[in-house]
Amino acid sequence: MKLLSLFRGHATFAHGGVHPLEHKQETAGLPIRRLPFASKLVVLLSQHKGAPAKPIVKVGEEVVRGEPIAEADGHVSVPMHAPATGRVAAVDLWPTAEGPKAPAIVIDVYDAASQQILYEEEVDILNLAPSAIVQCVKEAGLVGLGGAAFPSHVKMLPPADEKIHTVIVNGCECEPYLTCDHRVMLEHTDALLRGIRIAMRATGAGRALIGVEDNKMDAVRTIRQKLSKNDAIEVRAVEAKYPQGAEKMLIESLLDEQIPEGGLPVDLGLAVYNVGTLAQMGELLPRGRGLIERVVTVSGAGVERPGNYLVPIGTPVSFLLQRAGVDTEANKVILGGPMMGMTMASLDVPVTKGVSGVVVYAAGDPDQSERTVYPCIKCSHCVEACPMCLNPSMMAQLAKKREYERMESEFHLNQCFECGCCAYVCPSNIPLTQYFRIAKAINRERPSLAS
Amino acid sequence: MARPIEIRTAPHLKRPQGVEQIMRNVVFALIPVAAFSVWQFGISALALIVTTMIVAMLTERLFSQLAGRGNTLGDWSVVITGMLLALTLPPGFPLWMAAVAAFVAVALGKALFGGLGFNVMNPALVGRAFVQAAFPVAITTWTPAFAPGRFIEFIPSTLAVPFMKPEAVTSWINGLNIDGFTGATPLAMQKFQHITASTNDLLFGNVIGSTGETSAILILLGGLYLAFRRMLDWRIPVGVFAGAALVATPLWLMNGELYPSPLFVALSGGLMLGAWFMASDMIASPVTPWGAFLYGALIGVLTLVIRLFGGLPEGVMYAILLANAASPLIASWTQPRVYGETKRQEGGA
Numbered sequence: 001m002k003l004l005s006l007f008r009g010h011a012t013f014a015h016g017g018v019h020p021l022e023h024k025q026e027t028a029g030l031p032i033r034r035l036p037f038a039s040k041l042v043v044l045l046s047q048h049k050g051a052p053a054k055p056i057v058k059v060g061e062e063v064v065r066g067e068p069i070a071e072a073d074g075h076v077s078v079p080m081h082a083p084a085t086g087r088v089a090a091v092d093l094w095p096t097a098e099g100p101k102a103p104a105i106v107i108d109v110y111d112a113a114s115q116q117i118l119y120e121e122e123v124d125i126l127n128l129a130p131s132a133i134v135q136c137v138k139e140a141g142l143v144g145l146g147g148a149a150f151p152s153h154v155k156m157l158p159p160a161d162e163k164i165h166t167v168i169v170n171g172c173e174c175e176p177y178l179t180c181d182h183r184v185m186l187e188h189t190d191a192l193l194r195g196i197r198i199a200m201r202a203t204g205a206g207r208a209l210i211g212v213e214d215n216k217m218d219a220v221r222t223i224r225q226k227l228s229k230n231d232a233i234e235v236r237a238v239e240a241k242y243p244q245g246a247e248k249m250l251i252e253s254l255l256d257e258q259i260p261e262g263g264l265p266v267d268l269g270l271a272v273y274n275v276g277t278l279a280q281m282g283e284l285l286p287r288g289r290g291l292i293e294r295v296v297t298v299s300g301a302g303v304e305r306p307g308n309y310l311v312p313i314g315t316p317v318s319f320l321l322q323r324a325g326v327d328t329e330a331n332k333v334i335l336g337g338p339m340m341g342m343t344m345a346s347l348d349v350p351v352t353k354g355v356s357g358v359v360v361y362a363a364g365d366p367d368q369s370e371r372t373v374y375p376c377i378k379c380s381h382c383v384e385a386c387p388m389c390l391n392p393s394m395m396a397q398l399a400k401k402r403e404y405e406r407m408e409s410e411f412h413l414n415q416c417f418e419c420g421c422c423a424y425v426c427p428s429n430i431p432l433t434q435y436f437r438i439a440k441a442i443n444r445e446r447p448s449l450a451s
Numbered sequence: 452m453a454r455p456i457e458i459r460t461a462p463h464l465k466r467p468q469g470v471e472q473i474m475r476n477v478v479f480a481l482i483p484v485a486a487f488s489v490w491q492f493g494i495s496a497l498a499l500i501v502t503t504m505i506v507a508m509l510t511e512r513l514f515s516q517l518a519g520r521g522n523t524l525g526d527w528s529v530v531i532t533g534m535l536l537a538l539t540l541p542p543g544f545p546l547w548m549a550a551v552a553a554f555v556a557v558a559l560g561k562a563l564f565g566g567l568g569f570n571v572m573n574p575a576l577v578g579r580a581f582v583q584a585a586f587p588v589a590i591t592t593w594t595p596a597f598a599p600g601r602f603i604e605f606i607p608s609t610l611a612v613p614f615m616k617p618e619a620v621t622s623w624i625n626g627l628n629i630d631g632f633t634g635a636t637p638l639a640m641q642k643f644q645h646i647t648a649s650t651n652d653l654l655f656g657n658v659i660g661s662t663g664e665t666s667a668i669l670i671l672l673g674g675l676y677l678a679f680r681r682m683l684d685w686r687i688p689v690g691v692f693a694g695a696a697l698v699a700t701p702l703w704l705m706n707g708e709l710y711p712s713p714l715f716v717a718l719s720g721g722l723m724l725g726a727w728f729m730a731s732d733m734i735a736s737p738v739t740p741w742g743a744f745l746y747g748a749l750i751g752v753l754t755l756v757i758r759l760f761g762g763l764p765e766g767v768m769y770a771i772l773l774a775n776a777a778s779p780l781i782a783s784w785t786q787p788r789v790y791g792e793t794k795r796q797e798g799g800a
């Protein structure tokens with residue numbers, strides 16, 4: 001393995017993966033720019049995995065930018081902070097990207113002149129006890145900014161019998177079009193390294209490994225320059241191949257280890273964080289602030305002014321697109337990247353903590369044209385592309401016969417994390433990933449039906 | 452912003468290689484082989500290829516209409532079936548029999564199972580197996596390559612009247628005055644008389660045999676083209692030749708007089724065409740990487756067993772059909788190890 005990697009270039013995961021056109025050059029060179037405030041910001045109470053936050057403000061109340069407006073409901077939950085100074089206009093249901101409406105706090109934003117962050121409190125973060133740091137991470141409302149939006153503090157607390165020895169820092173950004181993490185690594189390197197040291201202190205990890213895809217060597221160099229000799233932090237380039245940024249793939253690329261089926265990185269003594277999350281951690285925690293904005297890449301052929309925007313959480317996608325000059329002919333808007341992102345039914349959907357990009361396709365884009373679906377010709381391209389070594393062809397046959405339980409019991413359906421490689425390569429244009437999403441949803445419902 | 456928004460599910464990107472493109476490229480890869488066969492055997496070969504292709508396409512159209520599947524000619528798969536079938540038949544094969552073969556290939560080999568993607572066996576070989584049983588004499592009647600006048604004159608058997616016994620070609624061949632023509636393929640000569648054709652002749656098609664099976668080198672080039680474009684699983688032909696060599700090499704080392712060399716085995720008869728273009732039929736072969744190799748090896752072994760110990764000089768067709776039948780079983784035995792799977796067992800132990 002090690003010898004082979006000398007010839008192959010940078011390390012990568014063992015099986016599968018695809019190389020879609022990157023489309024990163026459109027925005028990779030564009031520095032992060034601040035987006036103005038929309039007149040109305042909508043903070044969804046559930047922007048993360050786990051229990052939705054509970055509102056602690058009432059309609060008509062004035063809120064200051066950075067002030068907590070909703071509190072965490074239990075351990076796997078995070079609080080929300082006001083993204084702008086203004087007045088609470090409503091606590092009501094609002095459209096979400098997933099489809100159904102969900103509860104949100106709507107803020108009428110005051111004029112831009114008053115938008116200083118007043119709600120903060122300096123903390124000597126690195127001298128706090130680990131448990132106190134974890135509490136600070138939770139209070140900052142930090143979640144995985146790579147897209148998964150899993151509460152960051154939960155990963156810092158391993159089960160009693162396990163111990164975290166290494167923090168894995170995910171700077172892969174393997175989705176086409178997205179460059180927000182790339183820009184963060186270049187422009188907020190100090191905050192990133194500070195965040196990594198905070199995470200190491202909180203988890204008790206002795207070292208940190210930063211994995212960056214080798215299409216961002218400038219980021220690798222920038223980070224490396226700031227590291228001291230014998231630093232506990234190390235940065236490594238890995239091959240640019242989708243889905244390198246999936247935590248299971250990145251762990252395999254960096255450490256040549258696999259997470260046991262049904263397990264978590266913590267089972268290997270690892271905690272994995274996205275670079276954007278850690279940069280925010282390094283920025284927010286020493287000042288006692290909450291997460292109220294994030295970098296979002298807006299790109300695609302349908303965008304006149306593509307770029308990386310620092311967007312207040314709760315900004316409606318329609319406002320963001322308007323500022324980026326979206327072509328009026330555009331008819332397909334994707335939240336996230338094109339491989340795993342989702343289309344929306346309404347552009348009123350607000351930007352949440354997990355949104356890393358908005359990709360807009362112009363009408364008539366050949367990538368998005370309607371394709372005939374043929375029967376499976378058993379070409380085995382999906383088997384070769386699956387990074388989890390699953391057999392999508394076989395599972396699709398079972399899905400057609402509605403044998404969803406067998407898909408799980410014999411073919412490890414739950415190991416599928418819906419990266420989309422199988423559907424991407426399928427010459428018959430079979431929506432494999434969608435089959436698996438549906439099968440998993442049905443299997444999830446099954447035990448509850450039985451009880 | 453009242454314009455319609457499209458809702459679709461991820462992934463929103465697609466590699467441009469589609470079914471039509473794969474099938475079309477297989478046809479392209481076969482064109483040199485077919486062109487060479489026309490140059491070698493003249494208008495009879497051309498008529499044979501055209502006949503099977505047209506009949507195969509008409510049959511596909513008819514059955515897709517009957518089954519309410521619309522027009523399925525656009526996926527190009529039936530063009531391959533028609534072309535491959537012609538290439539496996541003797542050049543002077545009566546056209547009406549070829550038409551029967553093409554009809555059976557598509558109707559019985561493909562349409563009845565549900566069309567593209569559902570056939571259990573390679574349709575072209577199903578058609579060929581049918582005519583092998585129905586017309587045993589015609590399918591083993593070989594005519595000389597590079598006969599003079601082959602571009603203006605049909606081989607007499609080609610134009611046989613349907614349902615009548617085709618006229619014997621012996622007198623016609625005698626009239627051609629070709630030195631040393633025995634009417635036996637290199638395989639038959641090796642098997643029954645232990646005379647081995649030269650490697651050069653086998654490579655460049657300077658031998659008699661089925662329409663498209665004579666030039667090993669053109670088949671190899673076409674196959675390599677497809678393998679490099681990842682439209683063919685290289686493990687299958689590699690498996691076939693490995694399997695064939697596994698049986699042939701020890702026997703040849705024991706008795707080189709009686710048994711053919713592995714090189715002769717690989718280059719003669721239908722093994723080359725079978726390995727690259729028929730065994731590799733995606734639909735009837737396993738999707739798992741190891742399965743593909745084992746399936747190929749099974750074909751190689753079976754071919755040699757039939758060739759060396761069976762009553763027939765050639766066994767590629769039956770070997771592939773048998774392996775096609777075993778393909779689902781092989782696939783289920785060779786499921787790849789899923790990410791994180793063994794580790795868990797180790798951890799539990």
